[in-house]
Structure formats: structure tokens, C-alpha cells
Amino acid sequence: MPLSTDLLAALDLLALRSIESECFEVLGTPPAWAAPFLRSLPDAGRLSRAWLCDTFPFLESFLCDAAQLWSGPAPGRIESVSFAVPWPGGDDLLLVASALRLPTDCLLLIDGNQAHLHEQLRLLQHARDAHLVHQRLQRDVLKRDILFHSIVHDLTSQLSAMRGVFQLLQGSLPTSGAVPPELPGLLAAGLRAATKQEALIADILDVFRSETGSDGAPLDEATSCDLGACIDETVKLLSPSASWRRVTLRVQRADTASRGPTIRAESRRVERVLSNLIENALRYASRGSEITVTLGQRDGMAVVFVDDDGPGVPRELGAQLFEKFARARSGGGKTGLGLYFCRLTITRWGGQIGYEPRQPRGARFWFSLPTV
Amino acid sequence: MMQKKVCMLGTFSVGKTSLVSRYVRSIFSERYLTTIGVKIDKKVVATARGEATLLIWDIYGDDEFQAVRASFLQGASGYFLVADGTRRSSLARLPALKSLMEDTVGKVPCRILLNKVDLHADWELGTVEEQALAELGPVIKTSAKTGQGVEEAFVQLTTHMLGG
Secondary structure (H helix, E strand, O other), X not given: OOOOXXXXXXXXXXXXXXXXXXXXXXXXXXXXXXXXXXXXXXXXXXXXXXXXXXXXXXXXXXXXXXXHHHHOOOOEXXXXXXXXXXXXXXXXXXXXXXXXXOOOOEXXXXXXXXXXXXXXXXXXXXXXXXXXXXXXXXXXXXXXXXHHHHHHHHHHHHHHHHHHHHHHHHHOOOOOXXXXXXXXXXXXXXXXXXXXXXXXXXXXXXXXXXXXXXXXXXXXXXXXXXXXXXXXXXXXXXXXXXXXXXXXXXXXEOOOOOOOOEEOOOHHHHHHHHHHHHHHHHHHOOOOOEEEXXXXXXXXXXXXXXXXXXXXXOHHHHHHOOOOOOEOOOOOOEOOXXXXXXXXHHHHOOOEEEEEEOOOOOEEEEEEEEEO | OOXXXXXXXXXXXXXXXXXXXXXXXXXXXXXXXXXXXXXXXXXXXXXXOEEEEEEEEEEOOOOXXXXXXXXXXXXXXXXEEEEEOOOHHHHOOHHHXXXXXXXXHOOOOEEEEEEOOOOHHHXXXXXXXHHHHHOOOOEEEOOOOOOOOHXXXXXXXXXXXXXX
8 A cells, every 4th residue: 555645744754856957856745844935836846956955055065965875876865964944934944854865766855843853952952051051160160269279378478477486486495494394395386287287288289280280381392300310309308307207218220320210290390299209108107117219110111119118008098099188988098189189290291100009018109200 | 146155163152143143133142042053044245345145154063962064164165263252162173173164165265253252251261362263364353242343254254255
């Protein structure tokens, strides 16, 4: 039984068969949406390519693609994006064209199913609205971050002043006489608290600059430093602190070179990374033990290991060790911003950073960076 | 009268459709309505070098949901690359769109429209970004809302297409 001639109209499809060059015939009953357009045709059953392109200008480009399909040997189908045409007395009409190459026919179908097309439009609108809201929120968060970090930054000057006062008071204490016995201890505690607070602020600002990419210009070809020299400088700086804790800091190199390797990185920030890793090790190393900083090569990269004999990192903290303010569920360990800053810095320069436990006990933190 | 196809290109929500509405129908709506496909408008433009009928192809925003197809650009005599001055991210796709255009139709007249110039308080672009835009072509600051620069942009491009 032949299909009803109303089927295509019921599907909102205007079906046209290419009958000769530049000419089409309408198949079946045209859908209601097509009626106002077809009314202007002298012969409602046949229409020319020129009429089609004048009525639906978008088809000008689509019919070029369709002509290629129709002249080819194989059956196939291509579909246009949707296109809008003015609709008499109302909103634009959304249409989608398809070209079909069947074994016996070349067809052009114009789909005017408004419910379907408007549903697509609604979904796209929803996705893009969400995208815009996301972008706006990101901007708002950044503005708030900037404000917050400006306030944090402004706290530094007061803290520096407090630390200076503590240092002055410490220096001016009489060696003998009427000094309350608890005063030196209180001054030392105040000085330690101010120093720790300054270090925390430095970490917060470092992380913020790394996250927002506002930590200076991107590295160019000319930015490089001597990794060995960075290690020596950092170890020298932290040696007094290590001595106070009765821990030995030892540097060892895998090769016999006295300098290098040269890496593409900023020395100031490499030293901050090293300082973070060594200070962590100092915090957990046992009295009388040794922390070893080893410089070597691995897979063509310069690699630094910082080994201590402390208790190591709780296993459950491992996966989030380099996140900010990570905390083990058992409460057996937590991190601040230091390791997070290290990860941001090292990965930004194309390197890697990691942790592995040592046997029988201890922690090994390492990072690698490309050499020049 | 000579007909010239002009394409409006840029990422979503930069104001391509609003610019066309402002120019062709002198209307503006604050509400953002995304363009799902292509809409073509006609407008006769008078320039010092004569008149032309512009076929303005308002093409959907190029992004991760819909990428502009080269076939839409065929036959274009000129184009606008549209950026939104309140969204730095709207600049990112413009160099690729310019390359797509040049690969498809060759070097044809182009103007960069830096839109939403009325939104001073939300302006995100600095000198560096504006200089980067200027490397893509002559920049015109526009506002579909107030009409600033819109007529000038279409007349300039048409004059250029007519050989001016």
C-alpha cells in the first residue's frame, strides 16, 4: 500500500526531488509552514534553485554541498545547521535542510518541526547561559580573591613592625639585673609567632600569585638558573635552624660536577620550593639524624630528592598531599599551603613533583625539572 | 545593485545578532538570546563609492557546542570579527576564525568590532589585549545598545569591499 501523501506534511517536512538541473518537484502534500512561501510560485508543484535560494538564502551554500553528494556514486545524507527565515507576522521560522542521495533519487528535505528545533535552541540557550554565569562567577571570585590578598598583604607591614620590636627588646634586655625571669622566654615566643605568621602570609601570597598567574612574566628562553647553586644557597640559609634542632643537612650530587645543572626556572622560586621541602623534613626529622638533599638526573631531567628519617606521610593523605590544606581523615596528618605552592610552581615549569615512603622509615620528597 | 555577502563571526554572546538588529532594524534588546544556526538579513548601504545590498550572515557563536563551518563563509566579500570588551575570553577564538576565513575565501576586507563599549564598569580589556586585536585588523569600538560605531562599521566595510 502506498504511503499517505500527507505523511511528509504530518512530519513538517517539505520534500523536494531534484528532477533536472536547477529544478525540483514537491513530493506529497507540503507542510503548513511552507504554504506562505509556496503561494508565490507560478507552479506549486515545481520550483527552481533560484527561487529556493531567494526564499531561503542559506540554501545557497548548502546546495553546493548537496550538489557534490548528488553527483557522487554512493548513497548518503548530509544535514545543514538550522537557519532562520522571517515568518509572516511572527517570530523567525527555524528550518534544517538535509540532502539525500538514494539509489534512484536525489532529495532535498526541509524540516520545519518547530517543537524539535526550539527544544534544541532551548538546550543551547541553557548551556550558554550557564557558561556566562560560570564566567561571571569566576570573575567575581577573582575580584574577591584580589581584595582578600590585598588585605593579607597589608598585614605584613604590621607584623614586620611587631617582629622588629620583639628583636629590639630581645637585644636590649640587660644581661643581669631586675628582669622578670619569664620575660626572655615570652619575647622569644612572640618573635617566633610573628615569624611564623609572616611565613604563612608569604605562602598565601605565593599561592595566590601562582594560581592567578600573576607571579611575573612567563618564563622566556633567557630565564634559567643553576639548580646546584639554588640547593647550596637554601641549605646555607636553613643550616642554623637545622643546628638548633640537632639535625645535619647534607648535600650530595650524583655526579662530580661542581656546578649545574642549568634549569629553565627562576632561582628565587626554586629556592622557595627547596626551602618548603627541607623545612618540612626538619619539622619531622628526629634529633641527631641527617637530612640528605640529593641532586641527580632521571629521564633527561634534573631531579632533587629530599630524604629524612621522620615518620613519613600517612598513607591516606598521599593522594591529596599536594593539595591545599589537605587533611587525613584519621586526623593523623595535614598540610598547609607549602606543598601546594611547590606543585603549582614545578608543574608550571614543565616538571613533576612527588613523594615516596622510605624503608624502614622516613619520607622522600622529590621534584624534577627540564634542563637547558 | 551589487550584492555583497558579509559574515558576522565571533564566540557566543558577544553581540553579533544585536549588532545586526541595531543596524538593520534599529532595535536592541537587553536579553541574551542565543543564535542556534544562521540568519541572513539584507540591507542596502550607501557609501561614497556607491550603493550595495549587503547579505549579512549572522552565524551562531563559535564555541565548544557549535563550530563554524567553512561552507558558510564561501562567497563572502567581507566579514566582521566581533569581541566583547567585558569578556577577555571572547578574544581567544578570533585568530582561528580569521584563519578559517582566509583559508576559505582568501584575504577579504575585515573589521574587528569591539562591542559593548557602553559597559565601562565591566570593561576587561587592557592596552595589551586591544593591541593584540589591532593586529587582526582595523578595530572599531561599538555598542549595539547605544548604536555607537555600528553604522560606521558597516559603511567602512562596505566602502572597503567596493574598492575604497
